[in-house]
Amino acid sequence: MAGKTKKINLLFYTPIDLAYGAGFETWVGKITHLLKKEFNISIVFSDVADPKRWSDKLLRRKFAVSKLLRLHFLNFFSQIFLPDGNSLAKLYREFKKNDIVYFNCTFVLNDLLVVLISIISKTKVIFGFHAPVFYENKLHNLYFRLITFNLLRFVKEVHVLNSHDEKYLKKFTPNISKIPAFLSSAEMPKQNVADFRGKFLFVGRFDFQKGLDLLVTALAKIFRIHERIKFVFFGSGPQRAFVEQLQKKYPKNVELNEFENDKKKIYSKRKFILLSSRFETFPAVLIEAMSYGLPVITTRIPGAIDIVTHGKNGFYISNPDENGIEKTVSRAVLLPKKIYNKMSKNAFLQAQKYSDKIFKQKFSFLIKKNSES
Numbered sequence: 001m002a003g004k005t006k007k008i009n010l011l012f013y014t015p016i017d018l019a020y021g022a023g024f025e026t027w028v029g030k031i032t033h034l035l036k037k038e039f040n041i042s043i044v045f046s047d048v049a050d051p052k053r054w055s056d057k058l059l060r061r062k063f064a065v066s067k068l069l070r071l072h073f074l075n076f077f078s079q080i081f082l083p084d085g086n087s088l089a090k091l092y093r094e095f096k097k098n099d100i101v102y103f104n105c106t107f108v109l110n111d112l113l114v115v116l117i118s119i120i121s122k123t124k125v126i127f128g129f130h131a132p133v134f135y136e137n138k139l140h141n142l143y144f145r146l147i148t149f150n151l152l153r154f155v156k157e158v159h160v161l162n163s164h165d166e167k168y169l170k171k172f173t174p175n176i177s178k179i180p181a182f183l184s185s186a187e188m189p190k191q192n193v194a195d196f197r198g199k200f201l202f203v204g205r206f207d208f209q210k211g212l213d214l215l216v217t218a219l220a221k222i223f224r225i226h227e228r229i230k231f232v233f234f235g236s237g238p239q240r241a242f243v244e245q246l247q248k249k250y251p252k253n254v255e256l257n258e259f260e261n262d263k264k265k266i267y268s269k270r271k272f273i274l275l276s277s278r279f280e281t282f283p284a285v286l287i288e289a290m291s292y293g294l295p296v297i298t299t300r301i302p303g304a305i306d307i308v309t310h311g312k313n314g315f316y317i318s319n320p321d322e323n324g325i326e327k328t329v330s331r332a333v334l335l336p337k338k339i340y341n342k343m344s345k346n347a348f349l350q351a352q353k354y355s356d357k358i359f360k361q362k363f364s365f366l367i368k369k370n371s372e373s
Contacts, residue, residue: 008371010039011094013114014104015073015081018045018063021053022205023181023284024104024130029062030184034360036064039367044094046073048081051236053259069094079139081107095121100156100371106131108143115154124370127152128159132279132302133168135209156370161282164302177366180306181284182359183291183351187263192293192348196337198271199230199255200329201294203285206237211276211299211320216242218276218325223250226333232270234260267292271340272332276317276325277301291351295343297328313346 018025032041043063047070059068071087083091095101095117103114105127118125134141152158152173159177160166166178206212219231232255233243247254260266267273273289275298282303286296290307296314298304308314315332317324335343 007038007040008100008367009098010035010041010367010371011098011101012041012043012104013091013094013101014043014045015048015107015110016045016104017047017049017052017070018043018059018068019052019054019056020049023281024106025054027130027181027284028104030182030356031363032064034184034356035364038364041065042067042069042094042098044069044071044091046071046081046083048073048075050078080109082109082113092117092121095123098123100124100126100367102126102128102159102367105129105148108140108147111148111151115151119154124156126157126159126366126370127155129165129169130161130281132281133165135279156373157366159366162303162306164305165281177362179359179362179366180354181282181287182356183287183354185356187288188291188351188355189264189268192344193268194293194295194344194347195269195271196340196344198269199232200297200332201232201234201267201270201273201289202276203234203266203273203289204275204277206233206235206239206243208239209278209280210237210239211278212237212239212242214320214322214325215274215276216246218322218329219246219254220249221322221326222329222333223253226330227253229253229329229333230255233257234266263288263292267294270294272297272314274325274329275299275304277304278320280304282306287351287354290347291354293344293348295332295340295347297332307350309346309350313343313350 012028043065071083071090073081073083075081101123103125105111114125149172157175157177158169158173161180166176170176204210230253234257236259243256247256267289273294273296275283277299280301280303286307296308298308299320300316310316315328317328
């Protein structure tokens with residue numbers, strides 16, 4: 001009788017603390033539960049995070065892994081994060097123990113370090129891009145152009161989440177796999193629960209990237225014109241004061257909540273979800289909302305354009321500024337119920353394309369293919 005096939009040892013390595021609790025951390029947490037029967041999964045991460053949204057107790061619940069290893073990193077000007085000598089030795093040993101490493105390619109110099117360790121340890125590496133390839137940090141953009149993209153020839157494969165990154169990075173390597181984020185079947189509602197009379201919704205960090213400054217300015221104008229429109233916020237961040245001031249001025253129109261883990265509480269009986277981000281890689285919040293039947297109002301950015309079809313399951317904001325937001329939200333407010341219901345149905349159907357079953361098949365193939373080759 002043939003023996004059991006040996007499980008592949010898969011290491012996820014990220015130079016940010018899992019306690020940060022943002023997009024990548026949520027994604028990899030869901031993967032550990034989805035693939036725990038197929039792979040022996042370990043995660044190595046740093047102690048760098050501001051803020052730390054998740055406690056260590058919560059980490060143990062969120063990650064179904066054989067090992068969670070936090071390393072001490074040196075923090076240079078809150079721009080460069082690198083392991084100290086002791087942590088570097090531990091990181092090397094973890095590379096040696098595993099068949100393949102999935103690296104969250106986000107911060108400068110860590111990619112170079114990973115390539116060097118992979119060559120010395122003879123460990124296969126996949127680079128994953130979960131943050132925008134380019135954004136407002138000029139140092140980051142210059143480094144990625146000069147260093148990161150030229151390192152891609154030394155890794156087994158590159159994983160991207162959207163078509164924009166896939167097209168751009170193919171200039172540097174043909175070994176690209178586009179596998180977008182996914183929805184856990186346990187979290188997906190069985191039916192459309194959007195509400196034509198419901199509140200508009202924002203979910204996410206209150207910061208520059210998410211365009212809170214633009215959104216709040218636009219809503220102040222909208223509330224003066226459409227007095228009955230109601231908006232609910234879930235999140236936290238450095239620009240929370242903007243939302244608090246808006247709520248103070250328009251208490252009947254604005255509801256403000258902290259981060260919430262209960263998806264049903266966030267998305268049920270809402271009308272539209274609004275994404276005012278200046279940049280994203282793949283806004284998973286959109287497919288979460290669409291799984292509840294919510295049409296989308298979004299800036300036209302990478303990731304969102306893979307999900308949303310203008311006029312079918314949502315609207316693109318005409319211009320990425322407060323006037324564009326005001327114009328598009330006003331259009332959504334005046335949308336007839338018949339057209340809204342059709343748009344909501346299309347949003348619900350679009351979300352089904354991001355099931356964990358489809359993701360599991362594609363991601364498992366990515367890991368197995370590169371482990372064996």
